[in-house]
Amino acid sequence: MRKLLTSFALAAGLSVAGLVSSGPAAIAQPASTSGGSIQQLVSAVNIPHEEFTLPNGLRVIVHEDHKAPIVAVSVWYSIGSKDEPQGRTGFAHLFEHLMFGGSENSNTSYFEPMQQIGATDMNGTTWFDRTNYFETVPRGALDRALFLESDRMGHLLGAVTQQKLDIQRGVVQNEKRQGDNQPFGLVEYHELNALFPEGHPYHHSTIGSMADLDQASLQTVQQWFRDHYGPNNAVLVLAGDITLADARQLVARYFGDIPRGPQNHPAEASVPTLEARIDETMHDHVPATRLYREWVVPGILDESQAPLDVAAGVLGGLASSRLDNALVRGDQTAVSVSADVETFHRVSFFKVQVDLKPGADADAVSRRLDQIIADYIAHGPTADEVQRYVTSSVASRIRGLEQVGGFGGKAVALAEGALYANDANFYRRQLAALAAVTPESARAAMQHWLTRPVYALRVDPGEREPYEEAAGSGGAASSHMPRYYRTPRADEHPLAPNPSATANDAAPATGRRPLAYDVDRSHLPPVGEIADLQFPRIEHARLSNGIEVTFARRTAVPVVRVSVQFDAGYAADRPETSGLQSFMAALLDEGTASLNSIQVAEARERLGAQITAGAGLDRTSVTLAALKPMLGQSLDLMADIIKNPAFAQNEIDRLRGQRLAQIAAEMSQPQGIALRTLPPLLYGTGYPYGTPFTGSGSPEAVRGFTRDQIVAAHDAWIRPDTAQIFVVGDTTLAEIVPMLEARFGNWRAPSVARGTKSFATAIPDPRPRIILVDRPQSPQSLILGGAVLGVNGTDDLLDLTAANDVLGGSFLSRLNTELRETRHWSYGVFGIVNQVQHRVPYIVFAPVQADHTGDALGALRTQMTEFLGSRGVTADELERTVNGGIRELPGSFETSAAVLGALQQNALYGRPDNYYDTLASRYRAMTPSQLDAVARRTIDPSKFIWVVVGDASRVRSQLEPLGLPIETVGAPAAAAAPAAH
The missing domain is CATH 3.30.830.10 (Metalloenzyme, LuxS/M16 peptidase-like)
Incomplete structure (x- = not known):
């Protein structure tokens, strides 16, 4: 159960060179991307596609992308949890699980044949407005993938048994428990209950209630399928190495015999307004207080979407956001903040979240938060803030353009627009609206929607409320095994006429309608030729100071990824300085000799660059993802972050508070607790890997870190003689090496000794327990x-x-x-x-x-x-x-990010x-x-x-x-x- 964000794709041959000039001078004052340039960049984003509709109503969208011999298959059904009647909450999500359990002509787990054909990015998700299934398959396996997708669309119910229902009911209830078991895991139920009146389509969660899941019978779930999963309620997208002619033939062959079902009409839903502000407090096993401010605002089709998106981004989405600067960097009463708009079909959620620093006065921070929001609504963002957010958003979306499928590829953009706006090009309208936002339009949208009463939730540490368990899952063991099994009657077959359908909706009473391309469903189609992987050519060079450069060219999008990796990582820490390496890495982009932390964040946003610094067990790295025309300036900023960190004492103290809060959060999460507990038991504390696998270290060590220790760690480990550089993207080795030489070639190791790691310490004999x-x-x-x-x-x-x-x-x-x-x-x-x-x-x-x-x-x-x-x-x-x-x-290696990881x-x-x-x-x-x-x-x-x-x-x-x-x-x-x- 995950929300998918719209992804965007760039037209082949797009050139954005020259939009922003590059040069070392850009470090102090990065060039702003002009409004005209943003418009030019946005107007170039395009996913060329063709559409056709089968006689049974299945809408098909085809996008050709021949960069790799793979095809993304994405099926979106216009049915989600908002369409569930009272007493049947969780049914859409439950059926998503059931549709992975096998169909009449492939009655085995869907994952079995999909793994056989090498499917990647394979999953299914349910949310308020839709259910979707997707996989990316080799071109030679497309017939089999379409057979399987069509079989569960039109030939499913004969394979849905009481046993499968009971199994998947148990799995879903454990998915619910897994989410509910997390700190803040019960918040969503409070949010939806407060924001929507009883009976509103968005009043209940997608996962549903334990009671409703317990009551789901075989007959009711089968009827749910008949009512909602017909081809006329679906959009099929094929994106990748396929032509329109081939798509027409294949889709007709595998989907053409499936009869229409009842026409689903997505539930209408108004945007509710609270009668008065609601202040609510709940308790949970959390390390510190969290504050929420929430409003229900219009859905994806409303013209207020883009202005509200920008308004939220400036408030709490940017690294240099209003809330970051006021509460995290300024007052230092919060350790993290966020604001965003969660967008759905009929409604959206404007959400603000503030995690308080442990020990902060929650009442005072709550009042301060309300003051900041009120002032922001009254005066709005500045033009520079709007521009930085729009640039960052467009750049972020372009970075995801290589992927044809998955959770956020081009198939998602096309399907989402077709399903919600009846326009597969809707993503272009969204981008154009984003680029057109002004400070005035953002302020007007906030004043219209955010001056309504707010839902203010506060979550304090304490005992959580009683938990709703599934029937039979109390203290005593419960097998959840099926009580009985039954073969569906003939009139329950998915191809049988549905008595509730109208003449316009139902298939003819004769059942299956023969088409020119019928298919033999007695066996799976053969898998065609699938060529072995041809990994991109790898090239090497060396800078004048000895740093090795490893390069692979990928040109699908105008993006270049650069990672400077150092032989350090958590293993470089001593037991008494546990967490120092990751703490030092986190400080790298919090100010340099010439830029403070806010200026670094703003420079990155103006460039649309993504620069991250972090550590794993064996390596510490700084990684850049830059738009090609901004590459020079982005490298300037990256080099400044690596070579000239300021390690200002006020930033050290601020991040210390954040790190201690992070450790406290880990110690409240089941997974965090386990990942902190197990490694020292396995390796002993003397071996370099005997440290919490989270990398955050111990609270005692973090409290004691000094600036001298941090500087010494940088001098010992972040230096040219421990470095390697990896580059993947839209450039050449001949082009990138001089650029890297100009930024890193004259970098010299400090006089202090290079850091060393010793793995000679004996690992203790295991003591099973x-x-x-x-x-x-x-x-x-x-x-x-x-x-x-x-x-x-x-x-x-x-x-x-x-x-x-x-x-x-x-x-x-x-x-x-x-x-x-x-x-x-x-x-x-x-x-x-x-x-x-x-x-x-x-x-x-x-x-x-x-x-x-x-x-x-x-x-x-x-x-x-x-x-x-x-x-x-x-x-x-x-x-x-x-x-x-x-x-x-x-x-697996469709994207430049995946290739970069392989090189590393x-x-x-x-x-x-x-x-x-x-x-x-x-x-x-x-x-x-x-x-x-x-x-x-x-x-x-x-x-x-x-x-x-x-x-x-x-x-x-x-x-x-x-x-x-x-x-x-x-x-x-x-x-x-x-x-x-």
């Missing part, structure tokens, strides 16, 4: 288990990761199938070979419903033991893994340039015995240490029969104390 972290009132338990393997990341781990694809690395893995699909105790489980440079851990991640914690941990251990013993890799599992591993490669991994693990080109042949050579052997000699479940984060009063008794020592500890809440500075 369960660490039970008590987190009261948790409807779910998070199980995180692991062991350190006897291999390094620089070893050849392809066979091991392929074996793990069967055990825990894919949706169809043994672990996920057992706990999600068979027992439906979890929303999702995975095991991962966490490939770091040195000693690699194997980690199992399993959020499970609280009343089955012990059973779930026992099942995980059993599955692992059997897989590594008598039930190794089967021939079918090998075939699926090999086919998927080979065929998904072209889709090659360098980190010491791989040759042709590594990815060799993968297909290496997959083909795999055998079951080969994968079994590497898994058995590498993974040993008897050595695992398990961390369980949950309600000890409900969980401990379930764990005792497992026969492992149990140590119960309290949730680490001490980090929520106010910062020392």
Whole structure:
């Protein structure tokens, strides 16, 4: 259940060169992008496409993009949670799950045939207004993908059984528990209840209520499908390596025989206005207070959308936003702020969120927040603020243009416009409206919509309210197994006439209408030729000071990505300075010798550049994504951030407060608690990886960081003799090397010694046990288990990761199938070979419903033991893994960001340039015995240490029969104390 944002695509051959001049002088005063240039940039954004409609009403949109031999398939149904009647909340989302369970002519999990053909970016989502399914597949597998999509559109109900309903009901309820279990996880229910009156289409959440999900019967969910999922209620987008002629033929063949269904008319919904301001306080297991301010505003088609979007961005969306400057940088009473407009079909939400610094006076900050908002509504943004936000937004959207599908590719833009505006070009109207916003129009929109009464929610630390559980999921174990099974009657078949349909809506009483392109559904279509991956050519150069440059050219969009990576990372920290590396990296863009933190943020926004600095376990990096015409200035700013950070004391103190709040937040989240608890148990505190995998460090160390320590860390680690530069994008090696030489070629290492990391410290022998972290009132338990393997990341781990694809690395893995699909105790489980440079851990991640914690941990251990013993890799599992591993490669490297990551991994693990080109042949050579052997000699479940984060009063008794020592500890809440500075 995720909201998709509109993505945009650039017409082939777009040239935006010359819009902004480049040069070193731009650092102090970056050139503003003129209004005319923004208009020029926006007008060039285009997704060429053709449309046609089948006789059954299926609307089809085709976009040709031949940069890679892949096609995005995206099906959007005009049905969402706003269309659910009372008593059936959550049905749209529940059916989204059911439609992955197999259809009449492919009655197996949808993920099985999709992994076989190498599908990437595959998922389904439901939101208030729509349900969609999408995957990106190799061109040679498009027939099979369309067969499967059409089979679940027109040939589904014969495969929907009571057993499948009960399984997916359990999975959905665990998805709900997983979200509800997070800090602030119950906020949405309060928001919707306050903002909308009873009976309003947006009054209830998309996930629905436990009670309604419990009451969903086979008959009601099947009728729900008949009423809403006909082809005349859907939009199909094909984007990628396909022609219009081929699309016409294929779509008619696979979808043409599906009869029309009743015409769905999306629920109308007014924009409600509260009678008076609502102030509400709720309590939750949170480290500090959060404040919300919310208004319901018009939906996506209203002319106020763009002005309100800009108004929200200036208020709390930019790094230099009003709220950031006032509350985070100025008063330093908040550690993070945001403001945005969540856009839907009929209504939208204008939301402001402020996370207070622990110990801040919440009443005072609340009054200050209201004053800032009132003043902003009265006076509006400045022209410079509007321009910075518009430039940043357009640049951000252009950076996503390479992707044809997924959560935000070109297929999304076309489908969203067609579904909501009856115009696949609607994205162009949105961009034009964004570029046309002025300070006056933004102020007018706010004064019209935000002077209405506000919903003001405050969430304070404390005991959360009682939780609504599913029937039978209390303290006693409940199997949730199906009570009965029944084959659907003939009149329940999806092709049968629907008695509720009108003459104009229903298919003829004879059922299926033969077309010129009918299809034999007795077997899946064969997979055509799928060429092996041709990874982009990799080139190398070296700057005059010795920094190596690795380059790959990608020209689909006018974007260049540059990453300067340093041999540092969390592993460079000592135990007493845990978190120093990531803290220093976070400070890099908070001011330089010539620009303060606000000026750095504003410069980045004017350029439309994305510059991020951060650390992982093995490397610290600064990464730039720049529009091609702004590349010179963007590199100037990047180099200034890397080489000349100011490390001003006021910024250190401010980020210290933010970091302590971050640690406190981690210690309130199940996943954060587990990721902080497990690594020191696995590695010991003396080994470089024996640090919290979040990288944030310990609160004691963070409180003690001095400016001298931070400067020393920069001198020791962020220097040319630890650096490598990686570049991918719309440039050439001949063009980029002189630009890099001008910014980094004369950079000299400081006189202090280069930092060193030692991995010679012995890793302690494993002491298998369960660490039970008590987190009261948790409807779910998070199980995180692991062991350190006897291999390094620089070893050849392809066979091991392929074996793990069967055990825990894919949706169809043994672990996920057992706990999600068979027992439906979890929303999702995975095991991962966490490939770091040195000693690699194997980690199992399993959020499970609280009343089955012990059973779930026992099942995980059993599955692992059997897989590594008598039930190794089967021939079918090998075939699926090999086919998927080979065929998904072209889709995996569709974007320049993915290629950049691959170059960095090659360098980190010491791989040759042709590594990815060799993968297909290496997959083909795999055998079951080969994968079994590497898994058995590498993974040993008897050595695992398990961390369980949950309600000890409900969980401990379930764990005792497992026969492992149990140590119960309290949730680490001490980090929520106010910062020392």
